[in-house]
Amino acid sequence: xxxxxxxxDEKPIRDLIDMNLSAAGYCCVAAADGLAAIDEVExxxxxxxxxxxxxxxxxxxxxxxxxxxxxxxxxxxxxKHEVRDRVKxxxxxxxxxxxxxxxxxxxxxxxxxxxxxxxxxxxxxxVGDVVIDREARRVMRAGQxxxxxxxxxxxxxxxxxxxxxxxxxxxxxxxxxxxEYYANSRTLDLHVQRLRxxxxxxxxxxxxxxxxxxxxx
Numbered sequence: 001x002x003x004x005x006x007x008x009d010e011k012p013i014r015d016l017i018d019m020n021l022s023a024a025g026y027c028c029v030a031a032a033d034g035l036a037a038i039d040e041v042e043x044x045x046x047x048x049x050x051x052x053x054x055x056x057x058x059x060x061x062x063x064x065x066x067x068x069x070x071x072x073x074x075x076x077x078x079x080k081h082e083v084r085d086r087v088k089x090x091x092x093x094x095x096x097x098x099x100x101x102x103x104x105x106x107x108x109x110x111x112x113x114x115x116x117x118x119x120x121x122x123x124x125x126x127v128g129d130v131v132i133d134r135e136a137r138r139v140m141r142a143g144q145x146x147x148x149x150x151x152x153x154x155x156x157x158x159x160x161x162x163x164x165x166x167x168x169x170x171x172x173x174x175x176x177x178x179x180e181y182y183a184n185s186r187t188l189d190l191h192v193q194r195l196r197x198x199x200x201x202x203x204x205x206x207x208x209x210x211x212x213x214x215x216x217x
Contacts, residue, residue: 002120003027003045004111007037007063008052008077013100017050017077020104021111023164023217025125034058038066046072047120048111053078053089061092068093073114077102105171108162127160127217130199139199146198151176155191159205159215169212188213 004026008014014030021028029046031037035057037049049067051074053060064074075096076089086097095114098107125132129142137153139146148156154176158167172188173179192213196202201215208214 001025001027002047002115003029005037005040005046005049006030007032007034007049007055007060009033009055010052013052013077016104017107020108020165024108024161025163026111032056034060034063037063041067041070041072047118048072048115049074050077050111051075051094053080053085060089064089064092064094073118073120075110075114077107104165105162105167108165112161125157125160127163127215128204130160132157132160141199148195148198152191152195152198155188156195156199159195159213163215163217166208166211166214172212 004021006014006017006021006028007030008017009032011032014032018028018030029040029044031040034055037051038058040046049072051060051063053076055063060076060078067074073095074093075098076094077098077100078085078089079100081099086099089097095117096110098110123133123135125134130146131140133139134157139148139153139156155172158172158175169188173185177187192205196205204216206214206216
């Protein structure tokens with residue numbers, strides 16, 4: 001399982017990130033300051049570090065200098081929003097830079113992108129009795145193959161990687177169909193109906209009023 005270290009001195013932000021990444025299937029460890037983060041890296045290995053900059057003990061710039069020789073990818077998450085701040089973070093070796101406040105779906109997308117870049121993504125993703133093989137684009141339910149179209153697979157993967165998060169219809173159209181959303185389109189709804197039937201997710205894949213859909217696990 002992919003292990004991610006979350007470093008932020010604000011507990012509500014640590015808890016928010018931890019909750020959403022854990023729901024997406026990641027193993028998370030949290031640290032409240034830079035020195036505690038370094039201690040965690042000494043004790044165990046991590047696939048990715050989400051790192052605030054303004055930290056007590058040792059700031060994010062100090063921590064990334066410590067992490068660089070270990071080859072651990074880093075995403076800075078900071079309220080420092082000026083261009084010079086982002087440039088400094090990237091030049092110090094960060095793989096990405098996300099400004100607070102941030103959208104959780106964007107955070108998840110950036111995490112997935114960095115992990116893919118380092119070939120650290122898990123090939124298989126399990127959601128209950130459904131197992132998704134990302135590379136083979138194959139889906140099994142209770143050990144039996146589930147035939148899906150290409151768009152159905154892409155939509156399923158998006159829901160599975162964002163479990164328990166409401167996804168906007170506009171974003172689903174953009175990411176799965178590479179197209180903008182049209183209010184009178186039934187394409188998404190028909191695909192969701194087919195996924196519900198094929199996977200037995202009538203109670204799991206729920207509509208969110210005026211938003212879109214959420215996979216409840």
